[in-house]
Amino acid sequence: xxxxxxxxxxxxxxxxxxxxxxxxxxxxxxxxxxxxxxxxxxxxxxxxxxxxxxxxxxxxxxxxxxxxxxxxxxxxxxxxxxxxxxxxxxxxxxxxxxxxxxxxxxxxxxxxxxxxxxxxxxxxxxxxxxxxxxxxxxxxxxxxxxxxxxxxxxxxxxxxxxxxxxxxxxxxxxxxxxxxxxxxxxxxxxxxxxxxxxxxxxxxxxxxxxxxxxxxxxxxxxxxxxxxxxxxxxxxxxxxxxxxxxxxxxxxxxxxxxxxxxxxxxxxxxxxxx
Amino acid sequence: xxxxxxxxxxxxxxxxxxxxxxxxxxxxxxxxxxxxxxxxxxxxxxxxxxxxxxxxxxxxxxxxxxxxxxxxxxxxxxxxxxxxxxxxxxxxxxxxxxxxxxxxxxxxxxxxxxxxxxxxxxxxxxxxxxxxxxxxxxxxxxxxxxxxxxxxxxxxxxxxxxxxxxxxxxxxxxxxxxxxxxxxxxxxxxxxxxxxxxxxxxxxxxxxxxxxxxxxxxxxxxxxxxxxxxxxxxxxxxxxxxxxxxxxxxxxxxxxxxxxxxxxxxxxxxxxxxxxx
Ligand SMILES: Nc1ncnc2c1ncn2[C@@H]1O[C@H](COP(=O)(O)OP(=O)(O)OP(=O)(O)O)[C@@H](O)[C@H]1O
Ligand SMILES: [Mg+2]
Numbered sequence: 153x154x155x156x157x158x159x160x161x162x163x164x165x166x167x168x169x170x171x172x173x174x175x176x177x178x179x180x181x182x183x184x185x186x187x188x189x190x191x192x193x194x195x196x197x198x199x200x201x202x203x204x205x206x207x208x209x210x211x212x213x214x215x216x217x218x219x220x221x222x223x224x225x226x227x228x229x230x231x232x233x234x235x236x237x238x239x240x241x242x243x244x245x246x247x248x249x250x251x252x253x254x255x256x257x258x259x260x261x262x263x264x265x266x267x268x269x270x271x272x273x274x275x276x277x278x279x280x281x282x283x284x285x286x287x288x289x290x291x292x293x294x295x296x297x298x299x300x301x302x303x304x305x306x307x308x309x310x311x312x313x314x315x316x317x318x319x320x321x322x323x324x325x326x327x328x329x330x331x332x333x334x335x336x337x338x339x340x341x342x343x344x345x346x347x348x349x350x351x352x353x354x355x356x357x358x359x360x361x362x363x364x365x366x367x368x369x370x371x372x373x374x375x376x377x378x379x380x381x382x383x384x385x386x387x388x389x390x391x392x393x394x395x396x397x398x399x400x401x402x403x404x405x406x407x408x409x410x411x412x413x414x415x416x417x418x419x420x421x422x423x424x425x426x
Numbered sequence: 427x428x429x430x431x432x433x434x435x436x437x438x439x440x441x442x443x444x445x446x447x448x449x450x451x452x453x454x455x456x457x458x459x460x461x462x463x464x465x466x467x468x469x470x471x472x473x474x475x476x477x478x479x480x481x482x483x484x485x486x487x488x489x490x491x492x493x494x495x496x497x498x499x500x501x502x503x504x505x506x507x508x509x510x511x512x513x514x515x516x517x518x519x520x521x522x523x524x525x526x527x528x529x530x531x532x533x534x535x536x537x538x539x540x541x542x543x544x545x546x547x548x549x550x551x552x553x554x555x556x557x558x559x560x561x562x563x564x565x566x567x568x569x570x571x572x573x574x575x576x577x578x579x580x581x582x583x584x585x586x587x588x589x590x591x592x593x594x595x596x597x598x599x600x601x602x603x604x605x606x607x608x609x610x611x612x613x614x615x616x617x618x619x620x621x622x623x624x625x626x627x628x629x630x631x632x633x634x635x636x637x638x639x640x641x642x643x644x645x646x647x648x649x650x651x652x653x654x655x656x657x658x659x660x661x662x663x664x665x666x667x668x669x670x671x672x673x674x675x676x677x678x679x680x681x682x683x684x685x686x687x688x689x690x691x692x693x694x695x696x697x698x699x700x701x702x703x
Contacts, residue, residue: 204609205609206605206608206609224608224609224611225611230606232605234602236600236603236605236606238621238624240625240627240699249610249620250610252616253610253613253616254610254613254616
């Protein structure tokens, strides 16, 4: 099967001259879950924003199902690094938002408000927010807010789900619980998933394949396959496959970090010599 | 912590356990009392001081609170006060509305576009430097003695605080929320209605609240310069006749009206942005 979502050697340089990504290539097959792991500031969010069509790479191309991506599309559901809920809307109104925007209403089954209400209720149950339908975002904890945002990303049943360190701001225990929940939700949603994170265990737990990135500017430093069956559970942490994937990813990450450090030190030395 | 505040804390604790005070963190008893009765008590203090001061001066310099209150009621029941208040409101409210509309029409592009900001902001700031009491006569020359000049002056006076708040409100929208709307393919109109308007609403209403009281000042200033009705006219008339009572009645009516407009906007604010609390 050929790749469904492709970042073809994309480079992104911001207006202030910061080079966030350099010739980054990523190929995601339909139905696959790929995790991109890299240190903070290596351009992970930038990569997802490019995949979502929010920014156009300065070089290279993002392709979705063979078509170049130049602007955001309904094919993609995005979960940002922060919940990004609208404070003046209740949880259920926040989740329903995508259907009010960009002609999404026309994608509803004809004239069916009850369908939408059912869909939102189902999603609220799925992400474990029952009882908080009418709550405003300020009444939610960070984890609950992020779950509401996940429900919103799923509501239009987009074929692609992009996840930007969704649980990065949460405590370790909550994070593990939500990661496991996310795996279940993702399986049920039959979407293609791309997750960026700096947590290796999280990447191994969720992904079929892990792409390791170098520090900024982000470049692919290596790929790790995760041959674990689904559904996944944290008990698998002790399985040799889990441990091996963790170790490979970690050594790739470390190698990438050291390589850049040496390169920079070298440049420093030459600069001083000159 | 001092012994006194500790003692009063103990007392308020005892009170709470007896069920008299349900609220947490309300603090010691004197503070609860001050919160509830404070404004009224301060007002009484002010009236008392006024009364004492009035004993030392003849009534045409400083009439006491009792005669002013009596005169206030007399003017109220004769209908004169309501007539003049209505006249002033009929200038202040349209002025407020027009000023707010102009603030939005100019403020929105300024908040959104750097070019508009660069082109328009200097003039808006400069307009604040004009003492509006100085342009009032100009407006009377241009628009005549009718309501138009007064409405126009009110609009000018309220424009700046409202515009500043609208601009700050729209600029305070997080880039993340803009990205969210873009990622969901929102049109400009949808972004405006579902993101920018509600996000800028709290600050815009703060501006409107400030503008509301200013609009009364604008209307009365304009009325001072030539008209035959309105609270400004009433005050001016009292001044001409050395009827100091009437001047104070006019000022009191102005303050009460301003408080009412302020309160109305405040209520609207609480109703519209209740999700904050
Ligand atoms: N809008 C922007 N303008 C200029 N520079 C930016 C912008 N966004 C990000 N950058 C820069 O690009 C680099 C990569 O940023 P990015 O947010 O993609 O990193 P990240 O890998 O997601 O980091 P983290 O793990 O901390 O979220 C950073 O050095 C950052 O300073
Ligand atoms: Mg990031």
